[in-house]
Amino acid sequence: MPETSPRVGLFVTCLVDMFRPSIGFATVKLLEDAGCTVEVPELQTCCGQPAYNSGDQADARALALNVIEAFKGFDYVVVPSGSCGGMIVKHYPEFFEPGSTEHDEALDLARRTHEITSFLTRVMKVEKVEAQFPARATYHDSCSGLRELGIRNEPRKLLASVEGVSLREMTDAEVCCGFGGTFCVKYPGISDKMLEKKLRHIEATGADTLIAGDLGCLMNMAGKLKRQGSAIKVRHVAEVLAGDYETPPIAEAE
């Protein structure tokens, strides 16, 4: 753990901001417990992924520049999402000509940016969290976190340290749930078929709680679990690690 308190800028993500602020607050708690000073820059909106993945490079660049500007000066930028994290770390530098000031700034931001569970374990060297959470849980690896940022053991290691959490692996944990941003509304039938397979694997574990690190995937999976009348509770990994079992699970009122 660094000797002085690192100054961390929280990139809330647009989904957490609008749909589930509790994930943001859980992330803040985890960061502060780990000894960080957390700030939330006002200028931030979205990482630009919807534009980028729709082929709209101009808007993607504009939003990237906005994020670069918003997070200047922080020691670290932490994101409760592997997807938005992957966008900043892997893709922002591709937007700009190597050698340009923007490119240097994008690289600098990429180096400072981390997804929450990997930040805690890799940078802050957190071995365990002080939290309780009663859950027979299974963990879904979101694609970008797994394949763009190499996050696999980090959330599992931290979850194993939560008092009351027992983890059981599902088959094909690393296979996409069918969310894919705008994909899930453009091709709902294909998305649903992928989701159906995912839910079958989740249910086969006998878990009562589904955990993942990306709200998009979680909303997708929770949305169908609840449509089917499933009792499985769906939570973001940060909420579980912060011991926030009082906030109703995703897509539930209590």
Added chain:
Amino acid sequence: MTEMSTTAFKDNVTRALADDKLQFAMTETGPRFIAKRTKAREALPEFDQLRDQARDIKDHVLDHLDIYLETYEAKVKEAGGHVHWAETPDEARAAVLEICRKANAKMVTKGKSMISEEIDLNKHLEENGITPVETDLGEYIIQLRNERPSHIIAPAVHLTRDQVEADFRRVHTHLDPKRDLTEIPALVEEARAVLRQKYLNADVGITGANFLIAETGTSIIVTNEGNGDLTQSLPKVHIVLASIEKLVPTLEDATTILRVLARSATGQDFSNYTTFSTGGRRPGDPDGPVEYHVILLDNGRTSVLGTEFQDMLRCIRCGACLNHCPVYNAVGGHAYGWVYPGPIGSVVTPALVGIENARHLPNASTFCGRCEEVCPMRIPIPKMLRHWREKEFERHLQPTSQRWGLGLWAFMAKRPRLYRKATAIAARVLSNQAVGKGRLKKVPLASGWTAFRDLPAPQGKTFHQLWKERRP
């Protein structure tokens, strides 16, 4: 035959999702291929290094393609073979037909060739009175059904055993109704018996090529059934149909790539048969074709060279990206509507038929990245798909609703203060509608979401509102 157009993809998908037999066939095969590849990869510590080498070999070839093509042509001629250049499918078909006519061919046997599919060769031969007979079991089955391959290396992967049995009974009228054909070996035996005579009677044998070797003028095919060998060595004339990017400089290079090919494709260390052909029969040879022809197809590939899409030409058609693709496994290969299905198909097809004719393909991906993760040639497939989306965006090929929706969203997202207000309102409105439920069954303009799932409702206030309240 499924048609390829902007509207057909969605129809194809709807049909595929409702096809129980297809869904059953897809559930059985996908995981099997994946498990085998994983095992083969784990058994070879240098696998990822080989992938790097394989990528570098092809990159080098693509950067110097003209030189290697010329060298290759000279070497083929030296070995007594003939090289035919075909810029378009039309030219390739004409070249095949001319060779067949000169040989007075009535029947040709064929080893598996995706280029043959790309130029729709069988139809052309039939129209000209020549009977093509596919000898790869999967290809043979789909020929009986008048279908296209649904997978690059396993053309009949979309079919169940009972469907194949029914096709055999329909076409092989000599079959005893009491004969048991329920197991795969029985089906193979039956196909073999029928094909054996065709090999002997064929006037011309047509194969594809997995590699063309510049230093020797050799073509290589890999098969598991040995059908390629019989196809090319028994008839008097052997035609190799290949596209120009199949070139590699040396035999050594070919063997490097061969080490990742079968492992990625089927999880075998090597395919059962790896066959090298250099020219036709030489004086003193006891057998082999008298004539050896290579038809080199471009069909738009040279226009990809030097562009952001060049990496797609490294593809060795192993099919690993298909096997690992959740979208492919959900809808099967025919939904893609043309010759090359799956992730690599969605990259290649727009280049060959025009993005305006393949608009959906690059969009029907979640960018989950599994294709790139397993590609033996390290083709950045998601990145290429995104490049196609950029082309669509530039050319205004996306639906108006999508453009407007995205445009409005981007307008707001670029204006943080306005964005704050708008999201606060949206969060409040949606959460008010979901009081006591936590989710919404229907949301205006969001039927794509709510068709199959509820929309989890916002908690009420946005994070930014709450942050200001709690940490002023």
